[in-house]
Amino acid sequence: MRRRKVLIFTAVTILALIAAGVSPPAMAQPNFAKVKEFRIERSIPPEAVACIECHKQTSPGLFADWANSRHANANITCLDCHLAQPGDQDVAKGHDAVYSRKDLPYAEAKYKVPVATVVTPKDCSRCHPDEVTQYSKSKHANTIEIMWKLDPWLNKGMNSDNERKTGCYHCHGTVLAIDDKGKLDATTWPNVGVGRLNLDGSKGSCTSCHSRHRFAVSEARRPEACDSCHLGPDHPQIEIYEESKHGTIYHAFNDEFNFKAAAGTWTPGTDYRAPTCAACHMSGSGKVTGTHDVTERISWETQAPLTVRPQDFAAFPSGTDWKVEREKMKNVCLACHSDAWVDDFYHGYDKAVEEYNEVYYKPAKAKFDELNSKGLLDQTKFFDERLEVEFYELWHHEGRRARMGVMMMAPDYAWWHGFYEVKLRFANFMEEANHLIETGQKAYIAKDFPNATGDTTRPPKIFGGK
Ligand code: HEC
Ligand code: HEC
Ligand code: HEC
Ligand code: HEC
Ligand code: HEC
Ligand code: HEC
Ligand code: HEC
Ligand code: HEC
Numbered sequence: 001m002r003r004r005k006v007l008i009f010t011a012v013t014i015l016a017l018i019a020a021g022v023s024p025p026a027m028a029q030p031n032f033a034k035v036k037e038f039r040i041e042r043s044i045p046p047e048a049v050a051c052i053e054c055h056k057q058t059s060p061g062l063f064a065d066w067a068n069s070r071h072a073n074a075n076i077t078c079l080d081c082h083l084a085q086p087g088d089q090d091v092a093k094g095h096d097a098v099y100s101r102k103d104l105p106y107a108e109a110k111y112k113v114p115v116a117t118v119v120t121p122k123d124c125s126r127c128h129p130d131e132v133t134q135y136s137k138s139k140h141a142n143t144i145e146i147m148w149k150l151d152p153w154l155n156k157g158m159n160s161d162n163e164r165k166t167g168c169y170h171c172h173g174t175v176l177a178i179d180d181k182g183k184l185d186a187t188t189w190p191n192v193g194v195g196r197l198n199l200d201g202s203k204g205s206c207t208s209c210h211s212r213h214r215f216a217v218s219e220a221r222r223p224e225a226c227d228s229c230h231l232g233p234d235h236p237q238i239e240i241y242e243e244s245k246h247g248t249i250y251h252a253f254n255d256e257f258n259f260k261a262a263a264g265t266w267t268p269g270t271d272y273r274a275p276t277c278a279a280c281h282m283s284g285s286g287k288v289t290g291t292h293d294v295t296e297r298i299s300w301e302t303q304a305p306l307t308v309r310p311q312d313f314a315a316f317p318s319g320t321d322w323k324v325e326r327e328k329m330k331n332v333c334l335a336c337h338s339d340a341w342v343d344d345f346y347h348g349y350d351k352a353v354e355e356y357n358e359v360y361y362k363p364a365k366a367k368f369d370e371l372n373s374k375g376l377l378d379q380t381k382f383f384d385e386r387l388e389v390e391f392y393e394l395w396h397h398e399g400r401r402a403r404m405g406v407m408m409m410a411p412d413y414a415w416w417h418g419f420y421e422v423k424l425r426f427a428n429f430m431e432e433a434n435h436l437i438e439t440g441q442k443a444y445i446a447k448d449f450p451n452a453t454g455d456t457t458r459p460p461k462i463f464g465g466k
Helices: 012-019 046-058 060-067 078-082 093-100 121-125 129-137 143-150 161-172 237-243 245-256 277-281 322-333 339-373 386-407 411-439
Strands: 008-010 037-039
Touching (some): 046 060, 237 411, 277 322
């Protein structure tokens, strides 16, 4: 049985202010308190009424976000997401005490329920099972495992745990833990990284793109939803998008785009005239169905040192067929472009991948291996010898920028930040490497490499063990 819509909000402030003779400019001032009247129907559980009424006072910003969400509109309350389930380890320990505070509304023992702090994909899956299943297969959800299988910073302990918490894990996600006082461990929380490993075993945090408590598709469809992570020297997707023709059209016309189209109905041409990140990678378009698995529609691994097909990516084989995925992406393009335009674009992309692999990466890798096999580089640590850094930046910075600039139509990234820099780096790397090989001299090891203190144990919750 579906409960009736229960919440009616009226903007009483405006009327009250006009009645009081306050002029409109004063109302438009920043930080002017926005009070909403709020009526609750009987069908809402009293415990949920208490959450709403008390938090409306203690955290009005949070309340307003929820009140403006589709969830509030559909009668989904705080309890639906935060009610602790049996066995939950993240029950907010101090929360019971709020029910005996004299200064707060609805602070009565009869409303008391255990509240979970963390709201996970498992909690959302009760109502959104498809999104959660798709998401759980993606690289987003599985990135902690991928990171630990590949990354020299982690595996060689070359940065500190706090550098990881505030940097790497902010984007990739932490492994949540409980400290000895029974609270969420502050070295792992707060966190909304894409692959956060939750205490209930589920992976990810849906708030990476749908920030709480609005949980809006209109936010996730904009490129800004992705740009907190997809940027910078090593994966500059937002910068690339900004300089592509698609990005410039987005900026010129997005006030005409209809980002609020109902979920699953966002249509190229009708609702937007240039694609955003979500339009190409996630939303449905024509024959292509929408997906929460961003690994779909991809035919190359351009973040990897040697570009390979997604099914051949050893750390996380996609289980997809790259030809099928490429057809899906092409179908997205075809809503606005002709076959020839799209095929010719892919021709340039494949060629760039081939040149990067064959002309730059493979010879540099062969030289790097030679240095190691001749004992001219020391393999105990990474980044403490200059050539290790040079080799890393060749594929991880310039080499990615070149491939990624091409793959998303940004000529300045393809060339000036990309292949041009790859060439310079390659030439310097080869010169230094050949010098060591010719003279038989061992590379200088930086003895004072700073803050190389990070834990090198792979997370047991993912890899097993203690
Ligand atoms: C009587 C007031 C009151 C009621 C009723 C109330 N809360 Fe709270 N809640 C608070 C206060 C105050 C805090 C901040 C406590 C703190 O930071 O120590 C809080 C904190 C929280 C937190 C954050 C906990 C954390 O560990 O970070 C969550 C989540 C939360 N409340 C959810 C709820 C839900 C869901 C309900 C209804 C089941 C609810 N609250 C009912 C006052 C209330
Ligand atoms: C659709 C699910 C959902 C609903 C409904 C919901 N929350 Fe949340 N809430 C979340 C998520 C997700 C987070 C972020 C925590 C996380 O990443 O796990 C959160 C975080 C919070 C926090 C901690 C915020 C902070 O920054 O410290 C509080 C407090 C909270 N919610 C209270 C409420 C209250 C009160 C309501 C009802 C008015 C409510 N929530 C409704 C999902 C929900
Ligand atoms: C600003 C957010 C952000 C920070 C900070 C960050 N990363 Fe990433 N990382 C990403 C994104 C986004 C990608 C995906 C790049 C792509 O596929 O184009 C990525 C990719 C990776 C990959 C490659 C995964 C693969 O599929 O091959 C590894 C490994 C990795 N990061 C490890 C780290 C480590 C370790 C740190 C800290 C030393 C770190 N990252 C810091 C966002 C970040
Ligand atoms: C990488 C960004 C991203 C993450 C993370 C993400 N979403 Fe979404 N979500 C989107 C986008 C983009 C859309 C809009 C698709 C469209 O245009 O129809 C969307 C739409 C939705 C919708 C509406 C879809 C419909 O057809 O009814 C739901 C529900 C949803 N997401 C739930 C979730 C849940 C649950 C999670 C966590 C498992 C999650 N999302 C994580 C980007 C994301
Ligand atoms: C108790 C059921 C329930 C739970 C739990 C729930 N949702 Fe929803 N959600 C709904 C319903 C119902 C709607 C559709 C509202 C409407 O009619 O537009 C919705 C809509 C959405 C939308 C689309 C909003 C839009 O702008 O159109 C997103 C995104 C979303 N939910 C994300 C989440 C996430 C993320 C979680 C977990 C943190 C979650 N939901 C938990 C029931 C739920
Ligand atoms: C909170 C950080 C974060 C946000 C926000 C985010 N991503 Fe990611 N994304 C990552 C990380 C980290 C990876 C790398 C995962 C890996 O390979 O280990 C990644 C990888 C990807 C990949 C590569 C998948 C593959 O199989 O190679 C795509 C495509 C992608 N993201 C698209 C998006 C889109 C589109 C959005 C916005 C709608 C978005 N992401 C939002 C962090 C984020
Ligand atoms: C015009 C469509 C389009 C738009 C818009 C777009 N992308 Fe892409 N993206 C692509 C194509 C095409 C590829 C290459 C797919 C392949 O390998 O076949 C790609 C690849 C990627 C990859 C995979 C990199 C890897 O690991 O190999 C990531 C991550 C990514 N895009 C993120 C984003 C983000 C974030 C945005 C927005 C800032 C965005 N994309 C906007 C079309 C688009
Ligand atoms: C929603 C419509 C739409 C979608 C989807 C779309 N594009 Fe475009 N694209 C455009 C428009 C509009 C232009 C501007 C053409 C012009 O310059 O007049 C454009 C321009 C381009 C350009 C030219 C860039 C330049 O700087 O000259 C390329 C290449 C391109 N798109 C490739 C693609 C590919 C590949 C895809 C799919 C992965 C795609 N587009 C998806 C609308 C779209």
